Amino acid sequence: MRAPNQSRAHLWFIAPALVLMFLVLILPILIAGYMSLTNFSLGNDGADFVGLKNYTDIFTKSTYEKMFGATLRYVGVTVPVSVALGLGAALLVNSVTRFSNVYRTIYFLPVMAALIAMAIVWEFALHPQIGIVNTTLERGCGTWLEVWGWLARGCADGFPLWLGDRDYAIWTLCFIGIWQGFGFNMVLYLAGLTGIPRDLYHAAEMDGTKSGWEKFRLVTWPMLGPTTVFVVTISFIRSFQVFDTVEALTRGGPSKSTYVMMYAIFEKAVKQNLMGIGAAITIVFLAFVMVLTLIQRWLVERRVHYV
């Protein structure tokens, strides 16, 4: 029998971790949760308890409807495209015998680069008059390329303003997000590909797979299952968190077409000092990420095979 005072030793071992976790993770969320029920703002002592007003605002006001729209558009495009491109690039880089390191480095460069700096480069490239994108497009005017209706219309009425255009801004940001993110996915997939035993491909060959597509379906894709879950999760979280390109290039505009959640939190809580509403958006944001994580956990347990 252990003495009663000894049996509590384990508490001392886990206490530092528990205390830290509470202070750094749980407590801020609880404070944010409480703040989201008030109209608290920094420097203002008399915060009033407003109940669920902040939340009803979020789900009724058109500004926030635009916020959800922009966020979902951004996530809905960036995640699938950057995952697919990452996988495609990984398969290609993996299949070439020469220069694969060169390709790897090239695709990975945007990931390493500071996005704010890159955003400035993109701002120049996408400048409506002097940007390289529109000047390049203008060269196509008057040539046979005008069979492409979109280009012909651009030649006649002027090319899009890209970041300044309500119809194009969010998709342009998506493009930059994909350009920036897929190299990271590629590296993750490359790591996953090296983990596939070569014998499995040989077995597939002996079993009668004739095309690369059949081998991909029989071996590569299922064996990359764990990698894919991880890549998709990471991509979701990264795209929900998009902020730097928005802040540097569009500031949520034009007409709130790129008003993504992270930017909304920043604008409300920091710029306009409306901590209450900012906290409420944060809680909604957390709930989104939480739901996604739960869905992915469920997928992992149900379908993905870990060897």
Added chain:
Amino acid sequence: MHELNLQGLTKRFGETEVLKGIDLGIRPGEFLTLVGPSGCGKSTLLRIIAGLEIPDTGRIHLDGRDVTDLRAAERDLAMVFQSYALYPHLTVAENMLTPLKLRNLGWTGRLPVLGPILSRGERAALMARVRDVAEVLKITPLLGRKPGQLSGGQRQRVALGRAMVREPAAFLMDEPLSNLDAALRVHMRAELSGLHRQLGRTFIYVTHDQAEALTMSDRMAVMMGGEILQLDTPATIYDDPNDLRVAQFVGSPAINLLPGEVDDQGRVSYCGVPLERRLSGAAQGPVSIGLRPEHLHLATPEQADALNGRVTFAENLGADTYLHVALGDGAHPVQLRVDSHIAAGLAPGAEIHVRHGRGAALIFDGAGKRLRFAETTTPAAQRPEMV
């Protein structure tokens, strides 16, 4: 019945010449083992037969048809891998169904969602085939499980089953037993031999374990340095090796080698002991005398051809004991097999005398080639009389 013919196969990996011109005829329905130390090229040869590697030169004929340029998927061969290479995300039944699906279903039947519905009837027939094979291998209760939930021996059976469902022209096996524990390995040897008899198909089996080769094969090809040194039945390979390297590789414990001399008359002697038989037309000079542990016997000092030695170690295996003996001045260690009851009184350090069994010595020249005795003695003396 299917016949495989390999002609002049060579293969280089960069600077290394892995195969140096392999000619091999594999008879229909035989159990042929490619055996040799690691790096001898046996696995490469098997993979070339399978179609997973392309030979630099040489042709492969299956039933008279040149299959050298056919892909693995188009040759009618099945392979069992050392790692089993089961698809970890598929159940045992799906694993075994895969080769049938890929070969017997049209492209519509293999569509992701619609396929199973469009090809219901065909799939049922294929599944029945899987069940039959599972029955033979006694893995029916495992059909619904995934490979991760199986033991090594069970995975081994599933890998065999996946190869068997298709009824291929030949089975290629790349060290399939080397990942199993010792007891199971011995058990599976017997099972594989039984399976070979039952199926009547050609088995080409790669192993580094000479015991597997000796126990299972109809014929075995001993490979070293990218060449086949000898291709014959296990008994002939063991009793009548034509190369020193073959003699050393086959047999456990390894053959004892003692330095010997040939005089101008073709008489051979080792450690001062003359052999009865003479070599035919061999040059004078030093030779190696090979004596298997079972061909050395305990002797009494009075016997003329007895060599004295000291026991250094006694390895008791139950029925038999292998005595490690330092002959003469201690420069020539040999092992001999003795009945354990006799060996019981021989502790390390004991002085004993050893003589060889008549007609048992194998003579190899300086380059390792076997030297034959002149046919002056009776054929009975050619064979070891005390095996």
